[in-house]
Amino acid sequence: MKYKVVGLGLVAFAIAGCAGKEEREIASGSFEYLEAAQHKSLDVPEDFDSPNYSQRYILPDVGENAPKDLKGKKLKVTPPSLILPLVAGTHVEEGSEDAKVLFDQVNDNEPLQKTVWDTVLTYLEKSSVGVEKFEKENNILVTDWVTEIREVPSSWYDFTDNLVTVKKKFKFTMTLAPHGRTAALRTELVDYVDEQGRAALDQVDLISKRTAESNFLNNVITEYDFGIRLANTQRIAKIRQGFNTDMGFDADGNPAFVVDAVYENTWPRLLLVLRKMGFDVKDLDQSTGLLFVQYNGIESSWWSGLFGSEDKLDIEKNEYRLQLGGVGEKTTVTFMDNESKPFDAKRITKIFAPFKDFMGNEDLDI
Structure with missing residues (x-):
């Protein structure tokens, strides 16, 4: 007899657990309130004063456009x-x-x-x-x-x-x-x-x-x-794959590096390359493409022997400025001294080879 009670309980549980989606979306319990009617207000004899009614629980009127059948x-x-x-x-x-x-x-x-x-x-x-x-x-x-x-x-x-x-x-x-x-x-x-x-x-x-x-x-x-x-x-x-770089000119006709990448991709890649080349970025403004850098000496690298025994660029340890400019699908990079005077063709050619290698190196640690 005890087993029968347990079996009936499991069946009841199974039935209760199979409620459909529609049943779960409506309120449970009684809907007797749908038959409720408005109570008549209290009749007060003429010889008595009418009591003070609270307005606290008065329901607002239903709007004209409100659906009347949602109940x-x-x-x-x-x-x-x-x-x-x-x-x-x-x-x-x-x-x-x-x-x-x-x-x-x-x-x-x-x-x-x-x-x-x-x-x-x-x-x-x-x-x-x-x-x-x-x-x-x-x-x-x-x-x-x-x-x-x-x-x-x-x-x-x-x-x-x-x-x-x-x-x-x-x-x-x-x-x-x-x-x-x-x-x-x-x-x-x-x-x-x-x-x-x-x-x-x-x-x-x-x-x-x-x-x-x-x-x-x-x-x-x-x-x-x-x-x-x-x-x-x-x-x-x-950005990880790197970009090809050629010599060219910026929008003002100054000698510059021309990177084969849009401005938005050249900017983060350049920040990594400058660090590898021995530059510390002191200030920058991506909206104008201007960077203020300090050259402290290039890091040791596998290719340093290719450009001389000394592990440095052929420029003085000093402050410099770089100006980036977007030109369609390419970006120009102009090196300048600390007074915003652009490098001439001879001076910029001296740092072109290491710059080109770093910009195009797929194994650059980023």
Whole structure:
């Protein structure tokens, strides 16, 4: 008899644990409050004074646009999904009710508008979702059908998979700030087909609609994060590999080194090269490309014997200045004395060979 009691308990536990998703989204307990009616106010005889009523617990009137049928089992108790601005350069507006995220400019190599739209298109392509309409000039994109497969709750003893398919379409709208360095991307559910194949957008409750919009936008944010990390990884790999350098001239016609790399990649590589060449950086300003350095003597290296027995550059131990300038896909590096007078061709040629080797050395310890 004891075993029977335990067996019934396990069955009851199994049944309780098989509650469907819909059941978990509604309030549990009694819904008798739906039958409640407004109580009649207290009747006070004319010869008596009316008591003072507290206004503390009076419920506000329901707004004209508020849904009137969200009550009882139709009222979901699950909170709406949140937008997750977990990527550097993303944030949300406090109190915003839209599924919207704001992107700040983090890559100056291309316009922010292009970066965001490329991210959206990349995510859609990876998810095998087509594009129904893309008005780039109006910053509007509407997806094709996004298919979602759901599991329908069944009896606890039914071990077969009951799957249904619903379809959704989303609209992306981008709003650019006047300065062009911040873009707000908003996602909206614009079409919905239920498991019966019927258009049922007007049947989607507010919480479900917001959840669908937020989840879809969060996937785009995740793709944006992946793109940034991938770009950084590729950039670091390029910097590690080194860059070719030739002799040439800067924008002012002064003799200079011409590095075969964009400014953003040349700058960190140069800081490492200068340290290896015996320079200490005393001050720098990446926005203007100016560095103030002190030459203290070059470090011992495997190639020092190739350029003489003494482990030093053919310049005096003194203070110098370097000026970097971006020229398309290349960067010029102009060496100057401590009074900003550029090196002449003869003087800069003396340090070209070690500079070229360090800039192009793939084994540079960084």
